[in-house]
Amino acid sequence: MGIRKFRVKTESEQQLWNECSRLISNAVIYYNTVLLSRVYEQKIATGDKEAESIMKNISPVAWQHINLFGAFEFNKPSTRIDIDALVALYNDQNYLGKAIRSDNINENLPFRGDGQI
Secondary structure (H helix, E strand, O other): OOOOOOOOOOHHHHHHHHHHHHHHHHHHHHHHHHHHHHHHHHHHHHOOHHHHHHHOOOOOOOOOOOOOOOOOOOOOOOOOOOHHHHHHHOOOHHHHHHHHHOOOOOOOOOOOOOOOO
8 A cells, every 4th residue: 555645735635535534435335235125035035044144244334346546537427326136136045155255356346346336
């Protein structure tokens, strides 16, 4: 990581930086909570007790799958995130197991390092 430089010059810039960080944190936690809740409901509906048990120990405060470095442009119209499509991926028991056991940050799985939301 190296030495990090302080990115602000004034107290008001620091306060703005902190509030922006808090907003991003809350957005990530909300996204994770929605996705985890929907997958958990899916596992309850299918009677997958093992997955239910494992998912009770997964926190929505995870950052491995979020790219916080780079340039982001928020004024362009974008496509909405299809939560239903993401939840559908977890119907496959192998996909869920791989997501839960994956320690590889570069895996292409939500919650385990796909590099973006």
